[in-house]
Amino acid sequence: MEGMTSVDSDLYLDILDFGHSMPEWFQKLAEIWTELGLLLFAALFVVAWWRARRGDPSALAVAVLAPLGTAVAYVISEVAKSSITEERPCRAVKGARPLIDCPAHGDWSFPSNHATIAAGAAVGLMLAWRVIAWLTLPMALLMAFSRVFVGVHYPHDVATGLVLGTLASLVVIKLGTRPLAALATTMRGSSIGLLAWFAGPGQRRAAHAAPYVR
DSSP states (O other), X not given: OHHHHHHHHHHHHHHHHHHHHSOHHHHHHHHHHHHHHHHHHHHHHHHHHHHHTTSOHHHHHHHHHHHHHHHHHHHHHHHHHHHHXXXXXXXXXXXXXXXXXXXXXXXXXXXXHHHHHHHHHHHHHHHHSGGGHHHHHHHHHHHHHHHHHTTSSOHHHHHHHHHHHHHHHHHHHHHHHHHHHHHHHHHHTOSSHHHHHXXXXXXXXXXXXXXXXX
8 A cells, every 4th residue: 555655645745735725715615515415415315215216116226225335335445444554644644734634543544435435325326316417426526536635535545435436336236126126016015104105106007097999
């Protein structure tokens, strides 16, 4: 990791200098965005699930798997951080002046949890709700960049997080869609009200069939 860190520490400092050159209101906006983005993704998960309740079982399965894939990505990221133990650049790079407080020693840098979660959420939402990609993908990229901008991650931390989140989300949705769609179909016919409500009514059938014409 030392070689990788040395490669982009200069880029990290350049981005950090760019951050210091921006107006204070912009710096505060970047700081807020690093956390607010996570809340927006959570809200979009709920909206995607609500929309999918009236779709076919596969659509509902993907909407439910989107946050699950993101959670799996986060767990993998945490395991990697604990194993690799890369120090934060705000502590390791000489001359670094982060815009926010540097996380405590032991809160490791590689990969970026924020970038991992953002990519997992963006890709999962894109698969569940195609048209929303124009919003979620830029959100993920901005969140990843903001972690370098405020000074708490190297560029390679967030780049790896984006790749990890994307792959984890794709794999979870690929493997889980068929069995979860079958479960959703069962839930829609369940006599247990909460299960049936969660799975939704699916696509409504016409109230009366068209008359048969000879």
